[in-house]
Amino acid sequence: MTTTAADLRRRVRDLVAAWEFTPRCDSWMSGYDVEFSRELGRRGLLAVTWPKEFGGAEGSNVDRFAVSEELLRAGAPVAAHWVGERQIGPALLRHGTRELQEEFCPPLARADYRFALGMSEPDAGSDLAAVRTRAVRDGDGWRITGRKIWTSGAHRATHLYLLARTTKEDDRHAGLTEFIVSIDAPGITVTPILDLRGEHHFNEVVLEEVRVPGHRVIGEVGAGWQQVVGQLSFERGGPERFLSTYPLLAAVIQTGLADRTALRELRGLAARLQILRRWTLTNARAMDAGHTPVTQAAMSKYLGNQFETDVINWARPLMPRADRAVKELYEQAVAASPASGIRGGAAQVMLSVISKGQG
Template sequence: MDFAEPEELRDLRDEARALATEWAGRTDPNPTPDPMGTTFGVPEDSWLIGTSKAFSLELAQRGWIGMTWPVDEGGQGRSTMERFVVYEALIAGGAPLATSWFADRQIGPTLLQFGTPEQRRRFLPEMIAGRSAWSIGMSEPDAGSDVASISTRAVRDGDHWVISGAKVWTSGAAEADWCYLIARTDPDAPPHRGLSEFLVDLHSPGVEVRPIVDVTGNAHFCEVRYDEVRVPVENLVGVENDSFRQVMRQMEHERGGIDRFVSNRALYDLVLPMADISDPRVRQDVARIESTYRIGRHLVLREMLGQAPKGFSAATKTIGTEFEVAVADFCARVAGAETMLWNRISRNACYAPAYTIMGGTTQILRNIVAERILGLPR
């Protein structure tokens, strides 16, 4: 087996790295002040907090949104590996991807699989052009990782669905144009039934977006309240009352990506030269981080190439988020007392527990691995 990387992928990675270097830290004005200083200027988690409409248009101009989508749907028809090397380099380098990230990673692929031809003709071109930003309305105040427990209601009224309820931890909702929302359409059905998915215009009457300022001062998470929001019937995605399968497929896109392994890579690369490699304990930490990254990278590639067992993204995401926490802890230990200052290292250390929550808690994902992959008893 030849593991050598083709020259065209090396050139593509170099191009993406150069673009990330050019754009790192350049985000749209944020109404929430950033109190963190600039000791380490390249932001981590840029795929989540780095909002930039200008960068989204730059990606579109290069054909880097919808890279693997079919040409007859407006995509580039490029290989999975090409998209992989581009986004690994962009996220690791701190490029401000948040504006286009959810559309490219999840919403577009979901519409390609479950959407109607009319929905694809309407929504995919705006995504590919970098002109529409998306969020995902899944978690609720009383239903986090347990999607089957959501209570947001959608009631049919003629040519519209009327949606009422609340979503929370909706990443990027304050800047998004649309939300891919999961609601309960049959309250009498079993928990995993009676769910449907909708494309909701966040500028509709009755929508209220409330940014949530976290301990780091960022406000990318939001609570979104829906008060009798009218959504056209043609915005229902897939099968009414039977979207749990669609939700799980969408989560495969979210949980099996390289973002979990490179979100704070830029910070690690900046801190590593400060480490005392003569200390055997530090060498062990570095070896563990580097080897875990390489293992995790191969797991992601298996996911993207369709070689992983069904549901294995739960394991990939668990390893990835625990890896992110390990990197944050390592950077804090290396920086020592400087971590007490309010800079990028302390921000990442404070934020690290969230890694194992968003996208499904580690506890829930370990249960999924045990029950659905290993076949262990409940």
Template sequence: MSLREQARAWLEANLTGEFAHARGLGGPGREHEGHELRQAWERHLGKAGWTCLGWPPRYGGRDASLDDQVAFHEEYARADAPARVGHIGEGLIGPTILDFGTDEQKARFLPPIQRGDELWCQGYSEPEAGSDLANVQTRAYLDGDEWVVTGQKVWTSLAHVADWCFVLCRTEPGTQRHRGLSYLLVPMDQPGVEVRPIVQLTGTSEFNEVFFDGARTDRRNLLGAPGEGWRVAMATLGYERGVSTLGQQIGFQRELAKVIETAKRTGAADDPVLRDRLVRSWLELEIMRLNALRTLGAGEPGPEVSIAKLYWSEWHRRLGELAQAVQGRSGLVAHGGELNDLQRLSLFSRADTIYAGSSEIQRNIIAERTLGLPRE
């Protein structure tokens, strides 16, 4: 039996009973849904060996091929399984630790991620260092055997439920831009860390401000060499746009299907302009998948992954606009004060071209680092 067949059978058998209620929960703009149930599901996945498939077996993985990893993510999305609460750990910091971590760091941090016992958040963006990440001002210094961290991060997804944060900070006073940055692993449950939720257009609060005021972490929790944090941070961003994006696109297919269904029901599909937009959305989603497969097959992630991020975020924002258009006037009203799925899609997708690197920055990266055009 292929891994795809195993995954399909396991998901069908296990998304039942208690976990039947987890189907479809979570995702962008809906991370507030069923968090405790979804974390229990994460642990259930880990115990059965369905997390971190590409990792070495000694850290709980299966050393699965790229094709098998893609197959699992596709089957997971098709089963309408809940959005993963451990995706930042498995998809971002886990691969980064595998690449840059010491044996001690791998033994400490990877198994709890695989089991679903520890959740992570990403400490990159700041009030003055969003898309211009190299302008990071959060600083840290060594005090004996501990790093002391002071500064502010913003738009930190899931910080309110995270156990750990990987923090890009300046550890060499007087340095600027990419130099003098280090990559620290910082525990969230301590007196020097304050998390303040940010309410979004959807009324939910999966993003947060995080204030570090003398927060501490062991000096051994430095990932990579001191002052080489930029290199480590860029590797993490490459993994952020990796294999799980194929599963993400199954979710996009479901959203597009719901938009088309609504267009037929409301009569919007009879409008030739809207019908053309629906067809274009379908074609562009097919192109997205093919481009993702081509990028994943190219080896280690590099600056070209910005093409994928730019493409899907711009496409998804247009889908959100289309979702609003096919509803007609009824889409302008939140009946009973609750947003429907297409209204939520319309509102939250506005953020797609900003978070994880704005479209403007992605275009610069593509121009300068992939095409070799002159720098600004």
């Protein structure tokens, strides 16, 4: 661990200890507290890899890993800034114009802007290149019409990242373009989709002739596919892909619930946790070296998801003796469990990416 990473860990722990919240599983999806995200920003704990001129700290992805890991271990409410800080800021820094970087990165680093991801559609999930949402030129801007689904946090976001088709070319990968759309733009309707527990965190987003200014294109028109593939290593390769159930694991141990069998099985889980940490750190190092480790990130996501599921299976027999708080963590983990093998790319698709082994 570098001194910087150790210092960042300490600063996160200080904030977490001082902030009033109830730890939860899957907090990067469901733990939403804008003021907590803003406080992280004020303390320089968001956007640690970004240039200082855009609100960052010019740290490494290994530093960012340290911050993320501490927040997730604590089950802290980080969903408000997660997507914007994890992948929209980095995408803008890589592909955006200076104008877009200046407009969006500082407010993202303060958690004043919050993003939802408008990628998936009713017939375009694993097969993202099947996106049908269409953007047509309209003077110096665009008009966008289409339907996005499973859009996490769109009801609380300020902006939508949107993947849309800008030409009718035969090659499905060509002609896709990335846009930034204000969530309150005329023509956008956000409708809740409730999850298994009846909780509202994802949505359907319908766009009808939504006018988007020309400067809100990320990167090049028609280069959306290559650019979005680059985002996937940020999206899939971080510690949130194996730490979603960590608060449950920790609570079972801390409350002394683990019996002899559970303690014996815990050794295997602890070893796998170490493997996943080290593997995910190699993703961070690869990003620091300027690579986009898409295959490696798919491996983290696939194995991390199995680990999260095994934590639930490990805790299950202990639940009859658990107190209310631990039971609540268990229920959160179970409810999120079917989704974790799907969101950000389904498990079978991860296996397909891994077996091809490109990038």
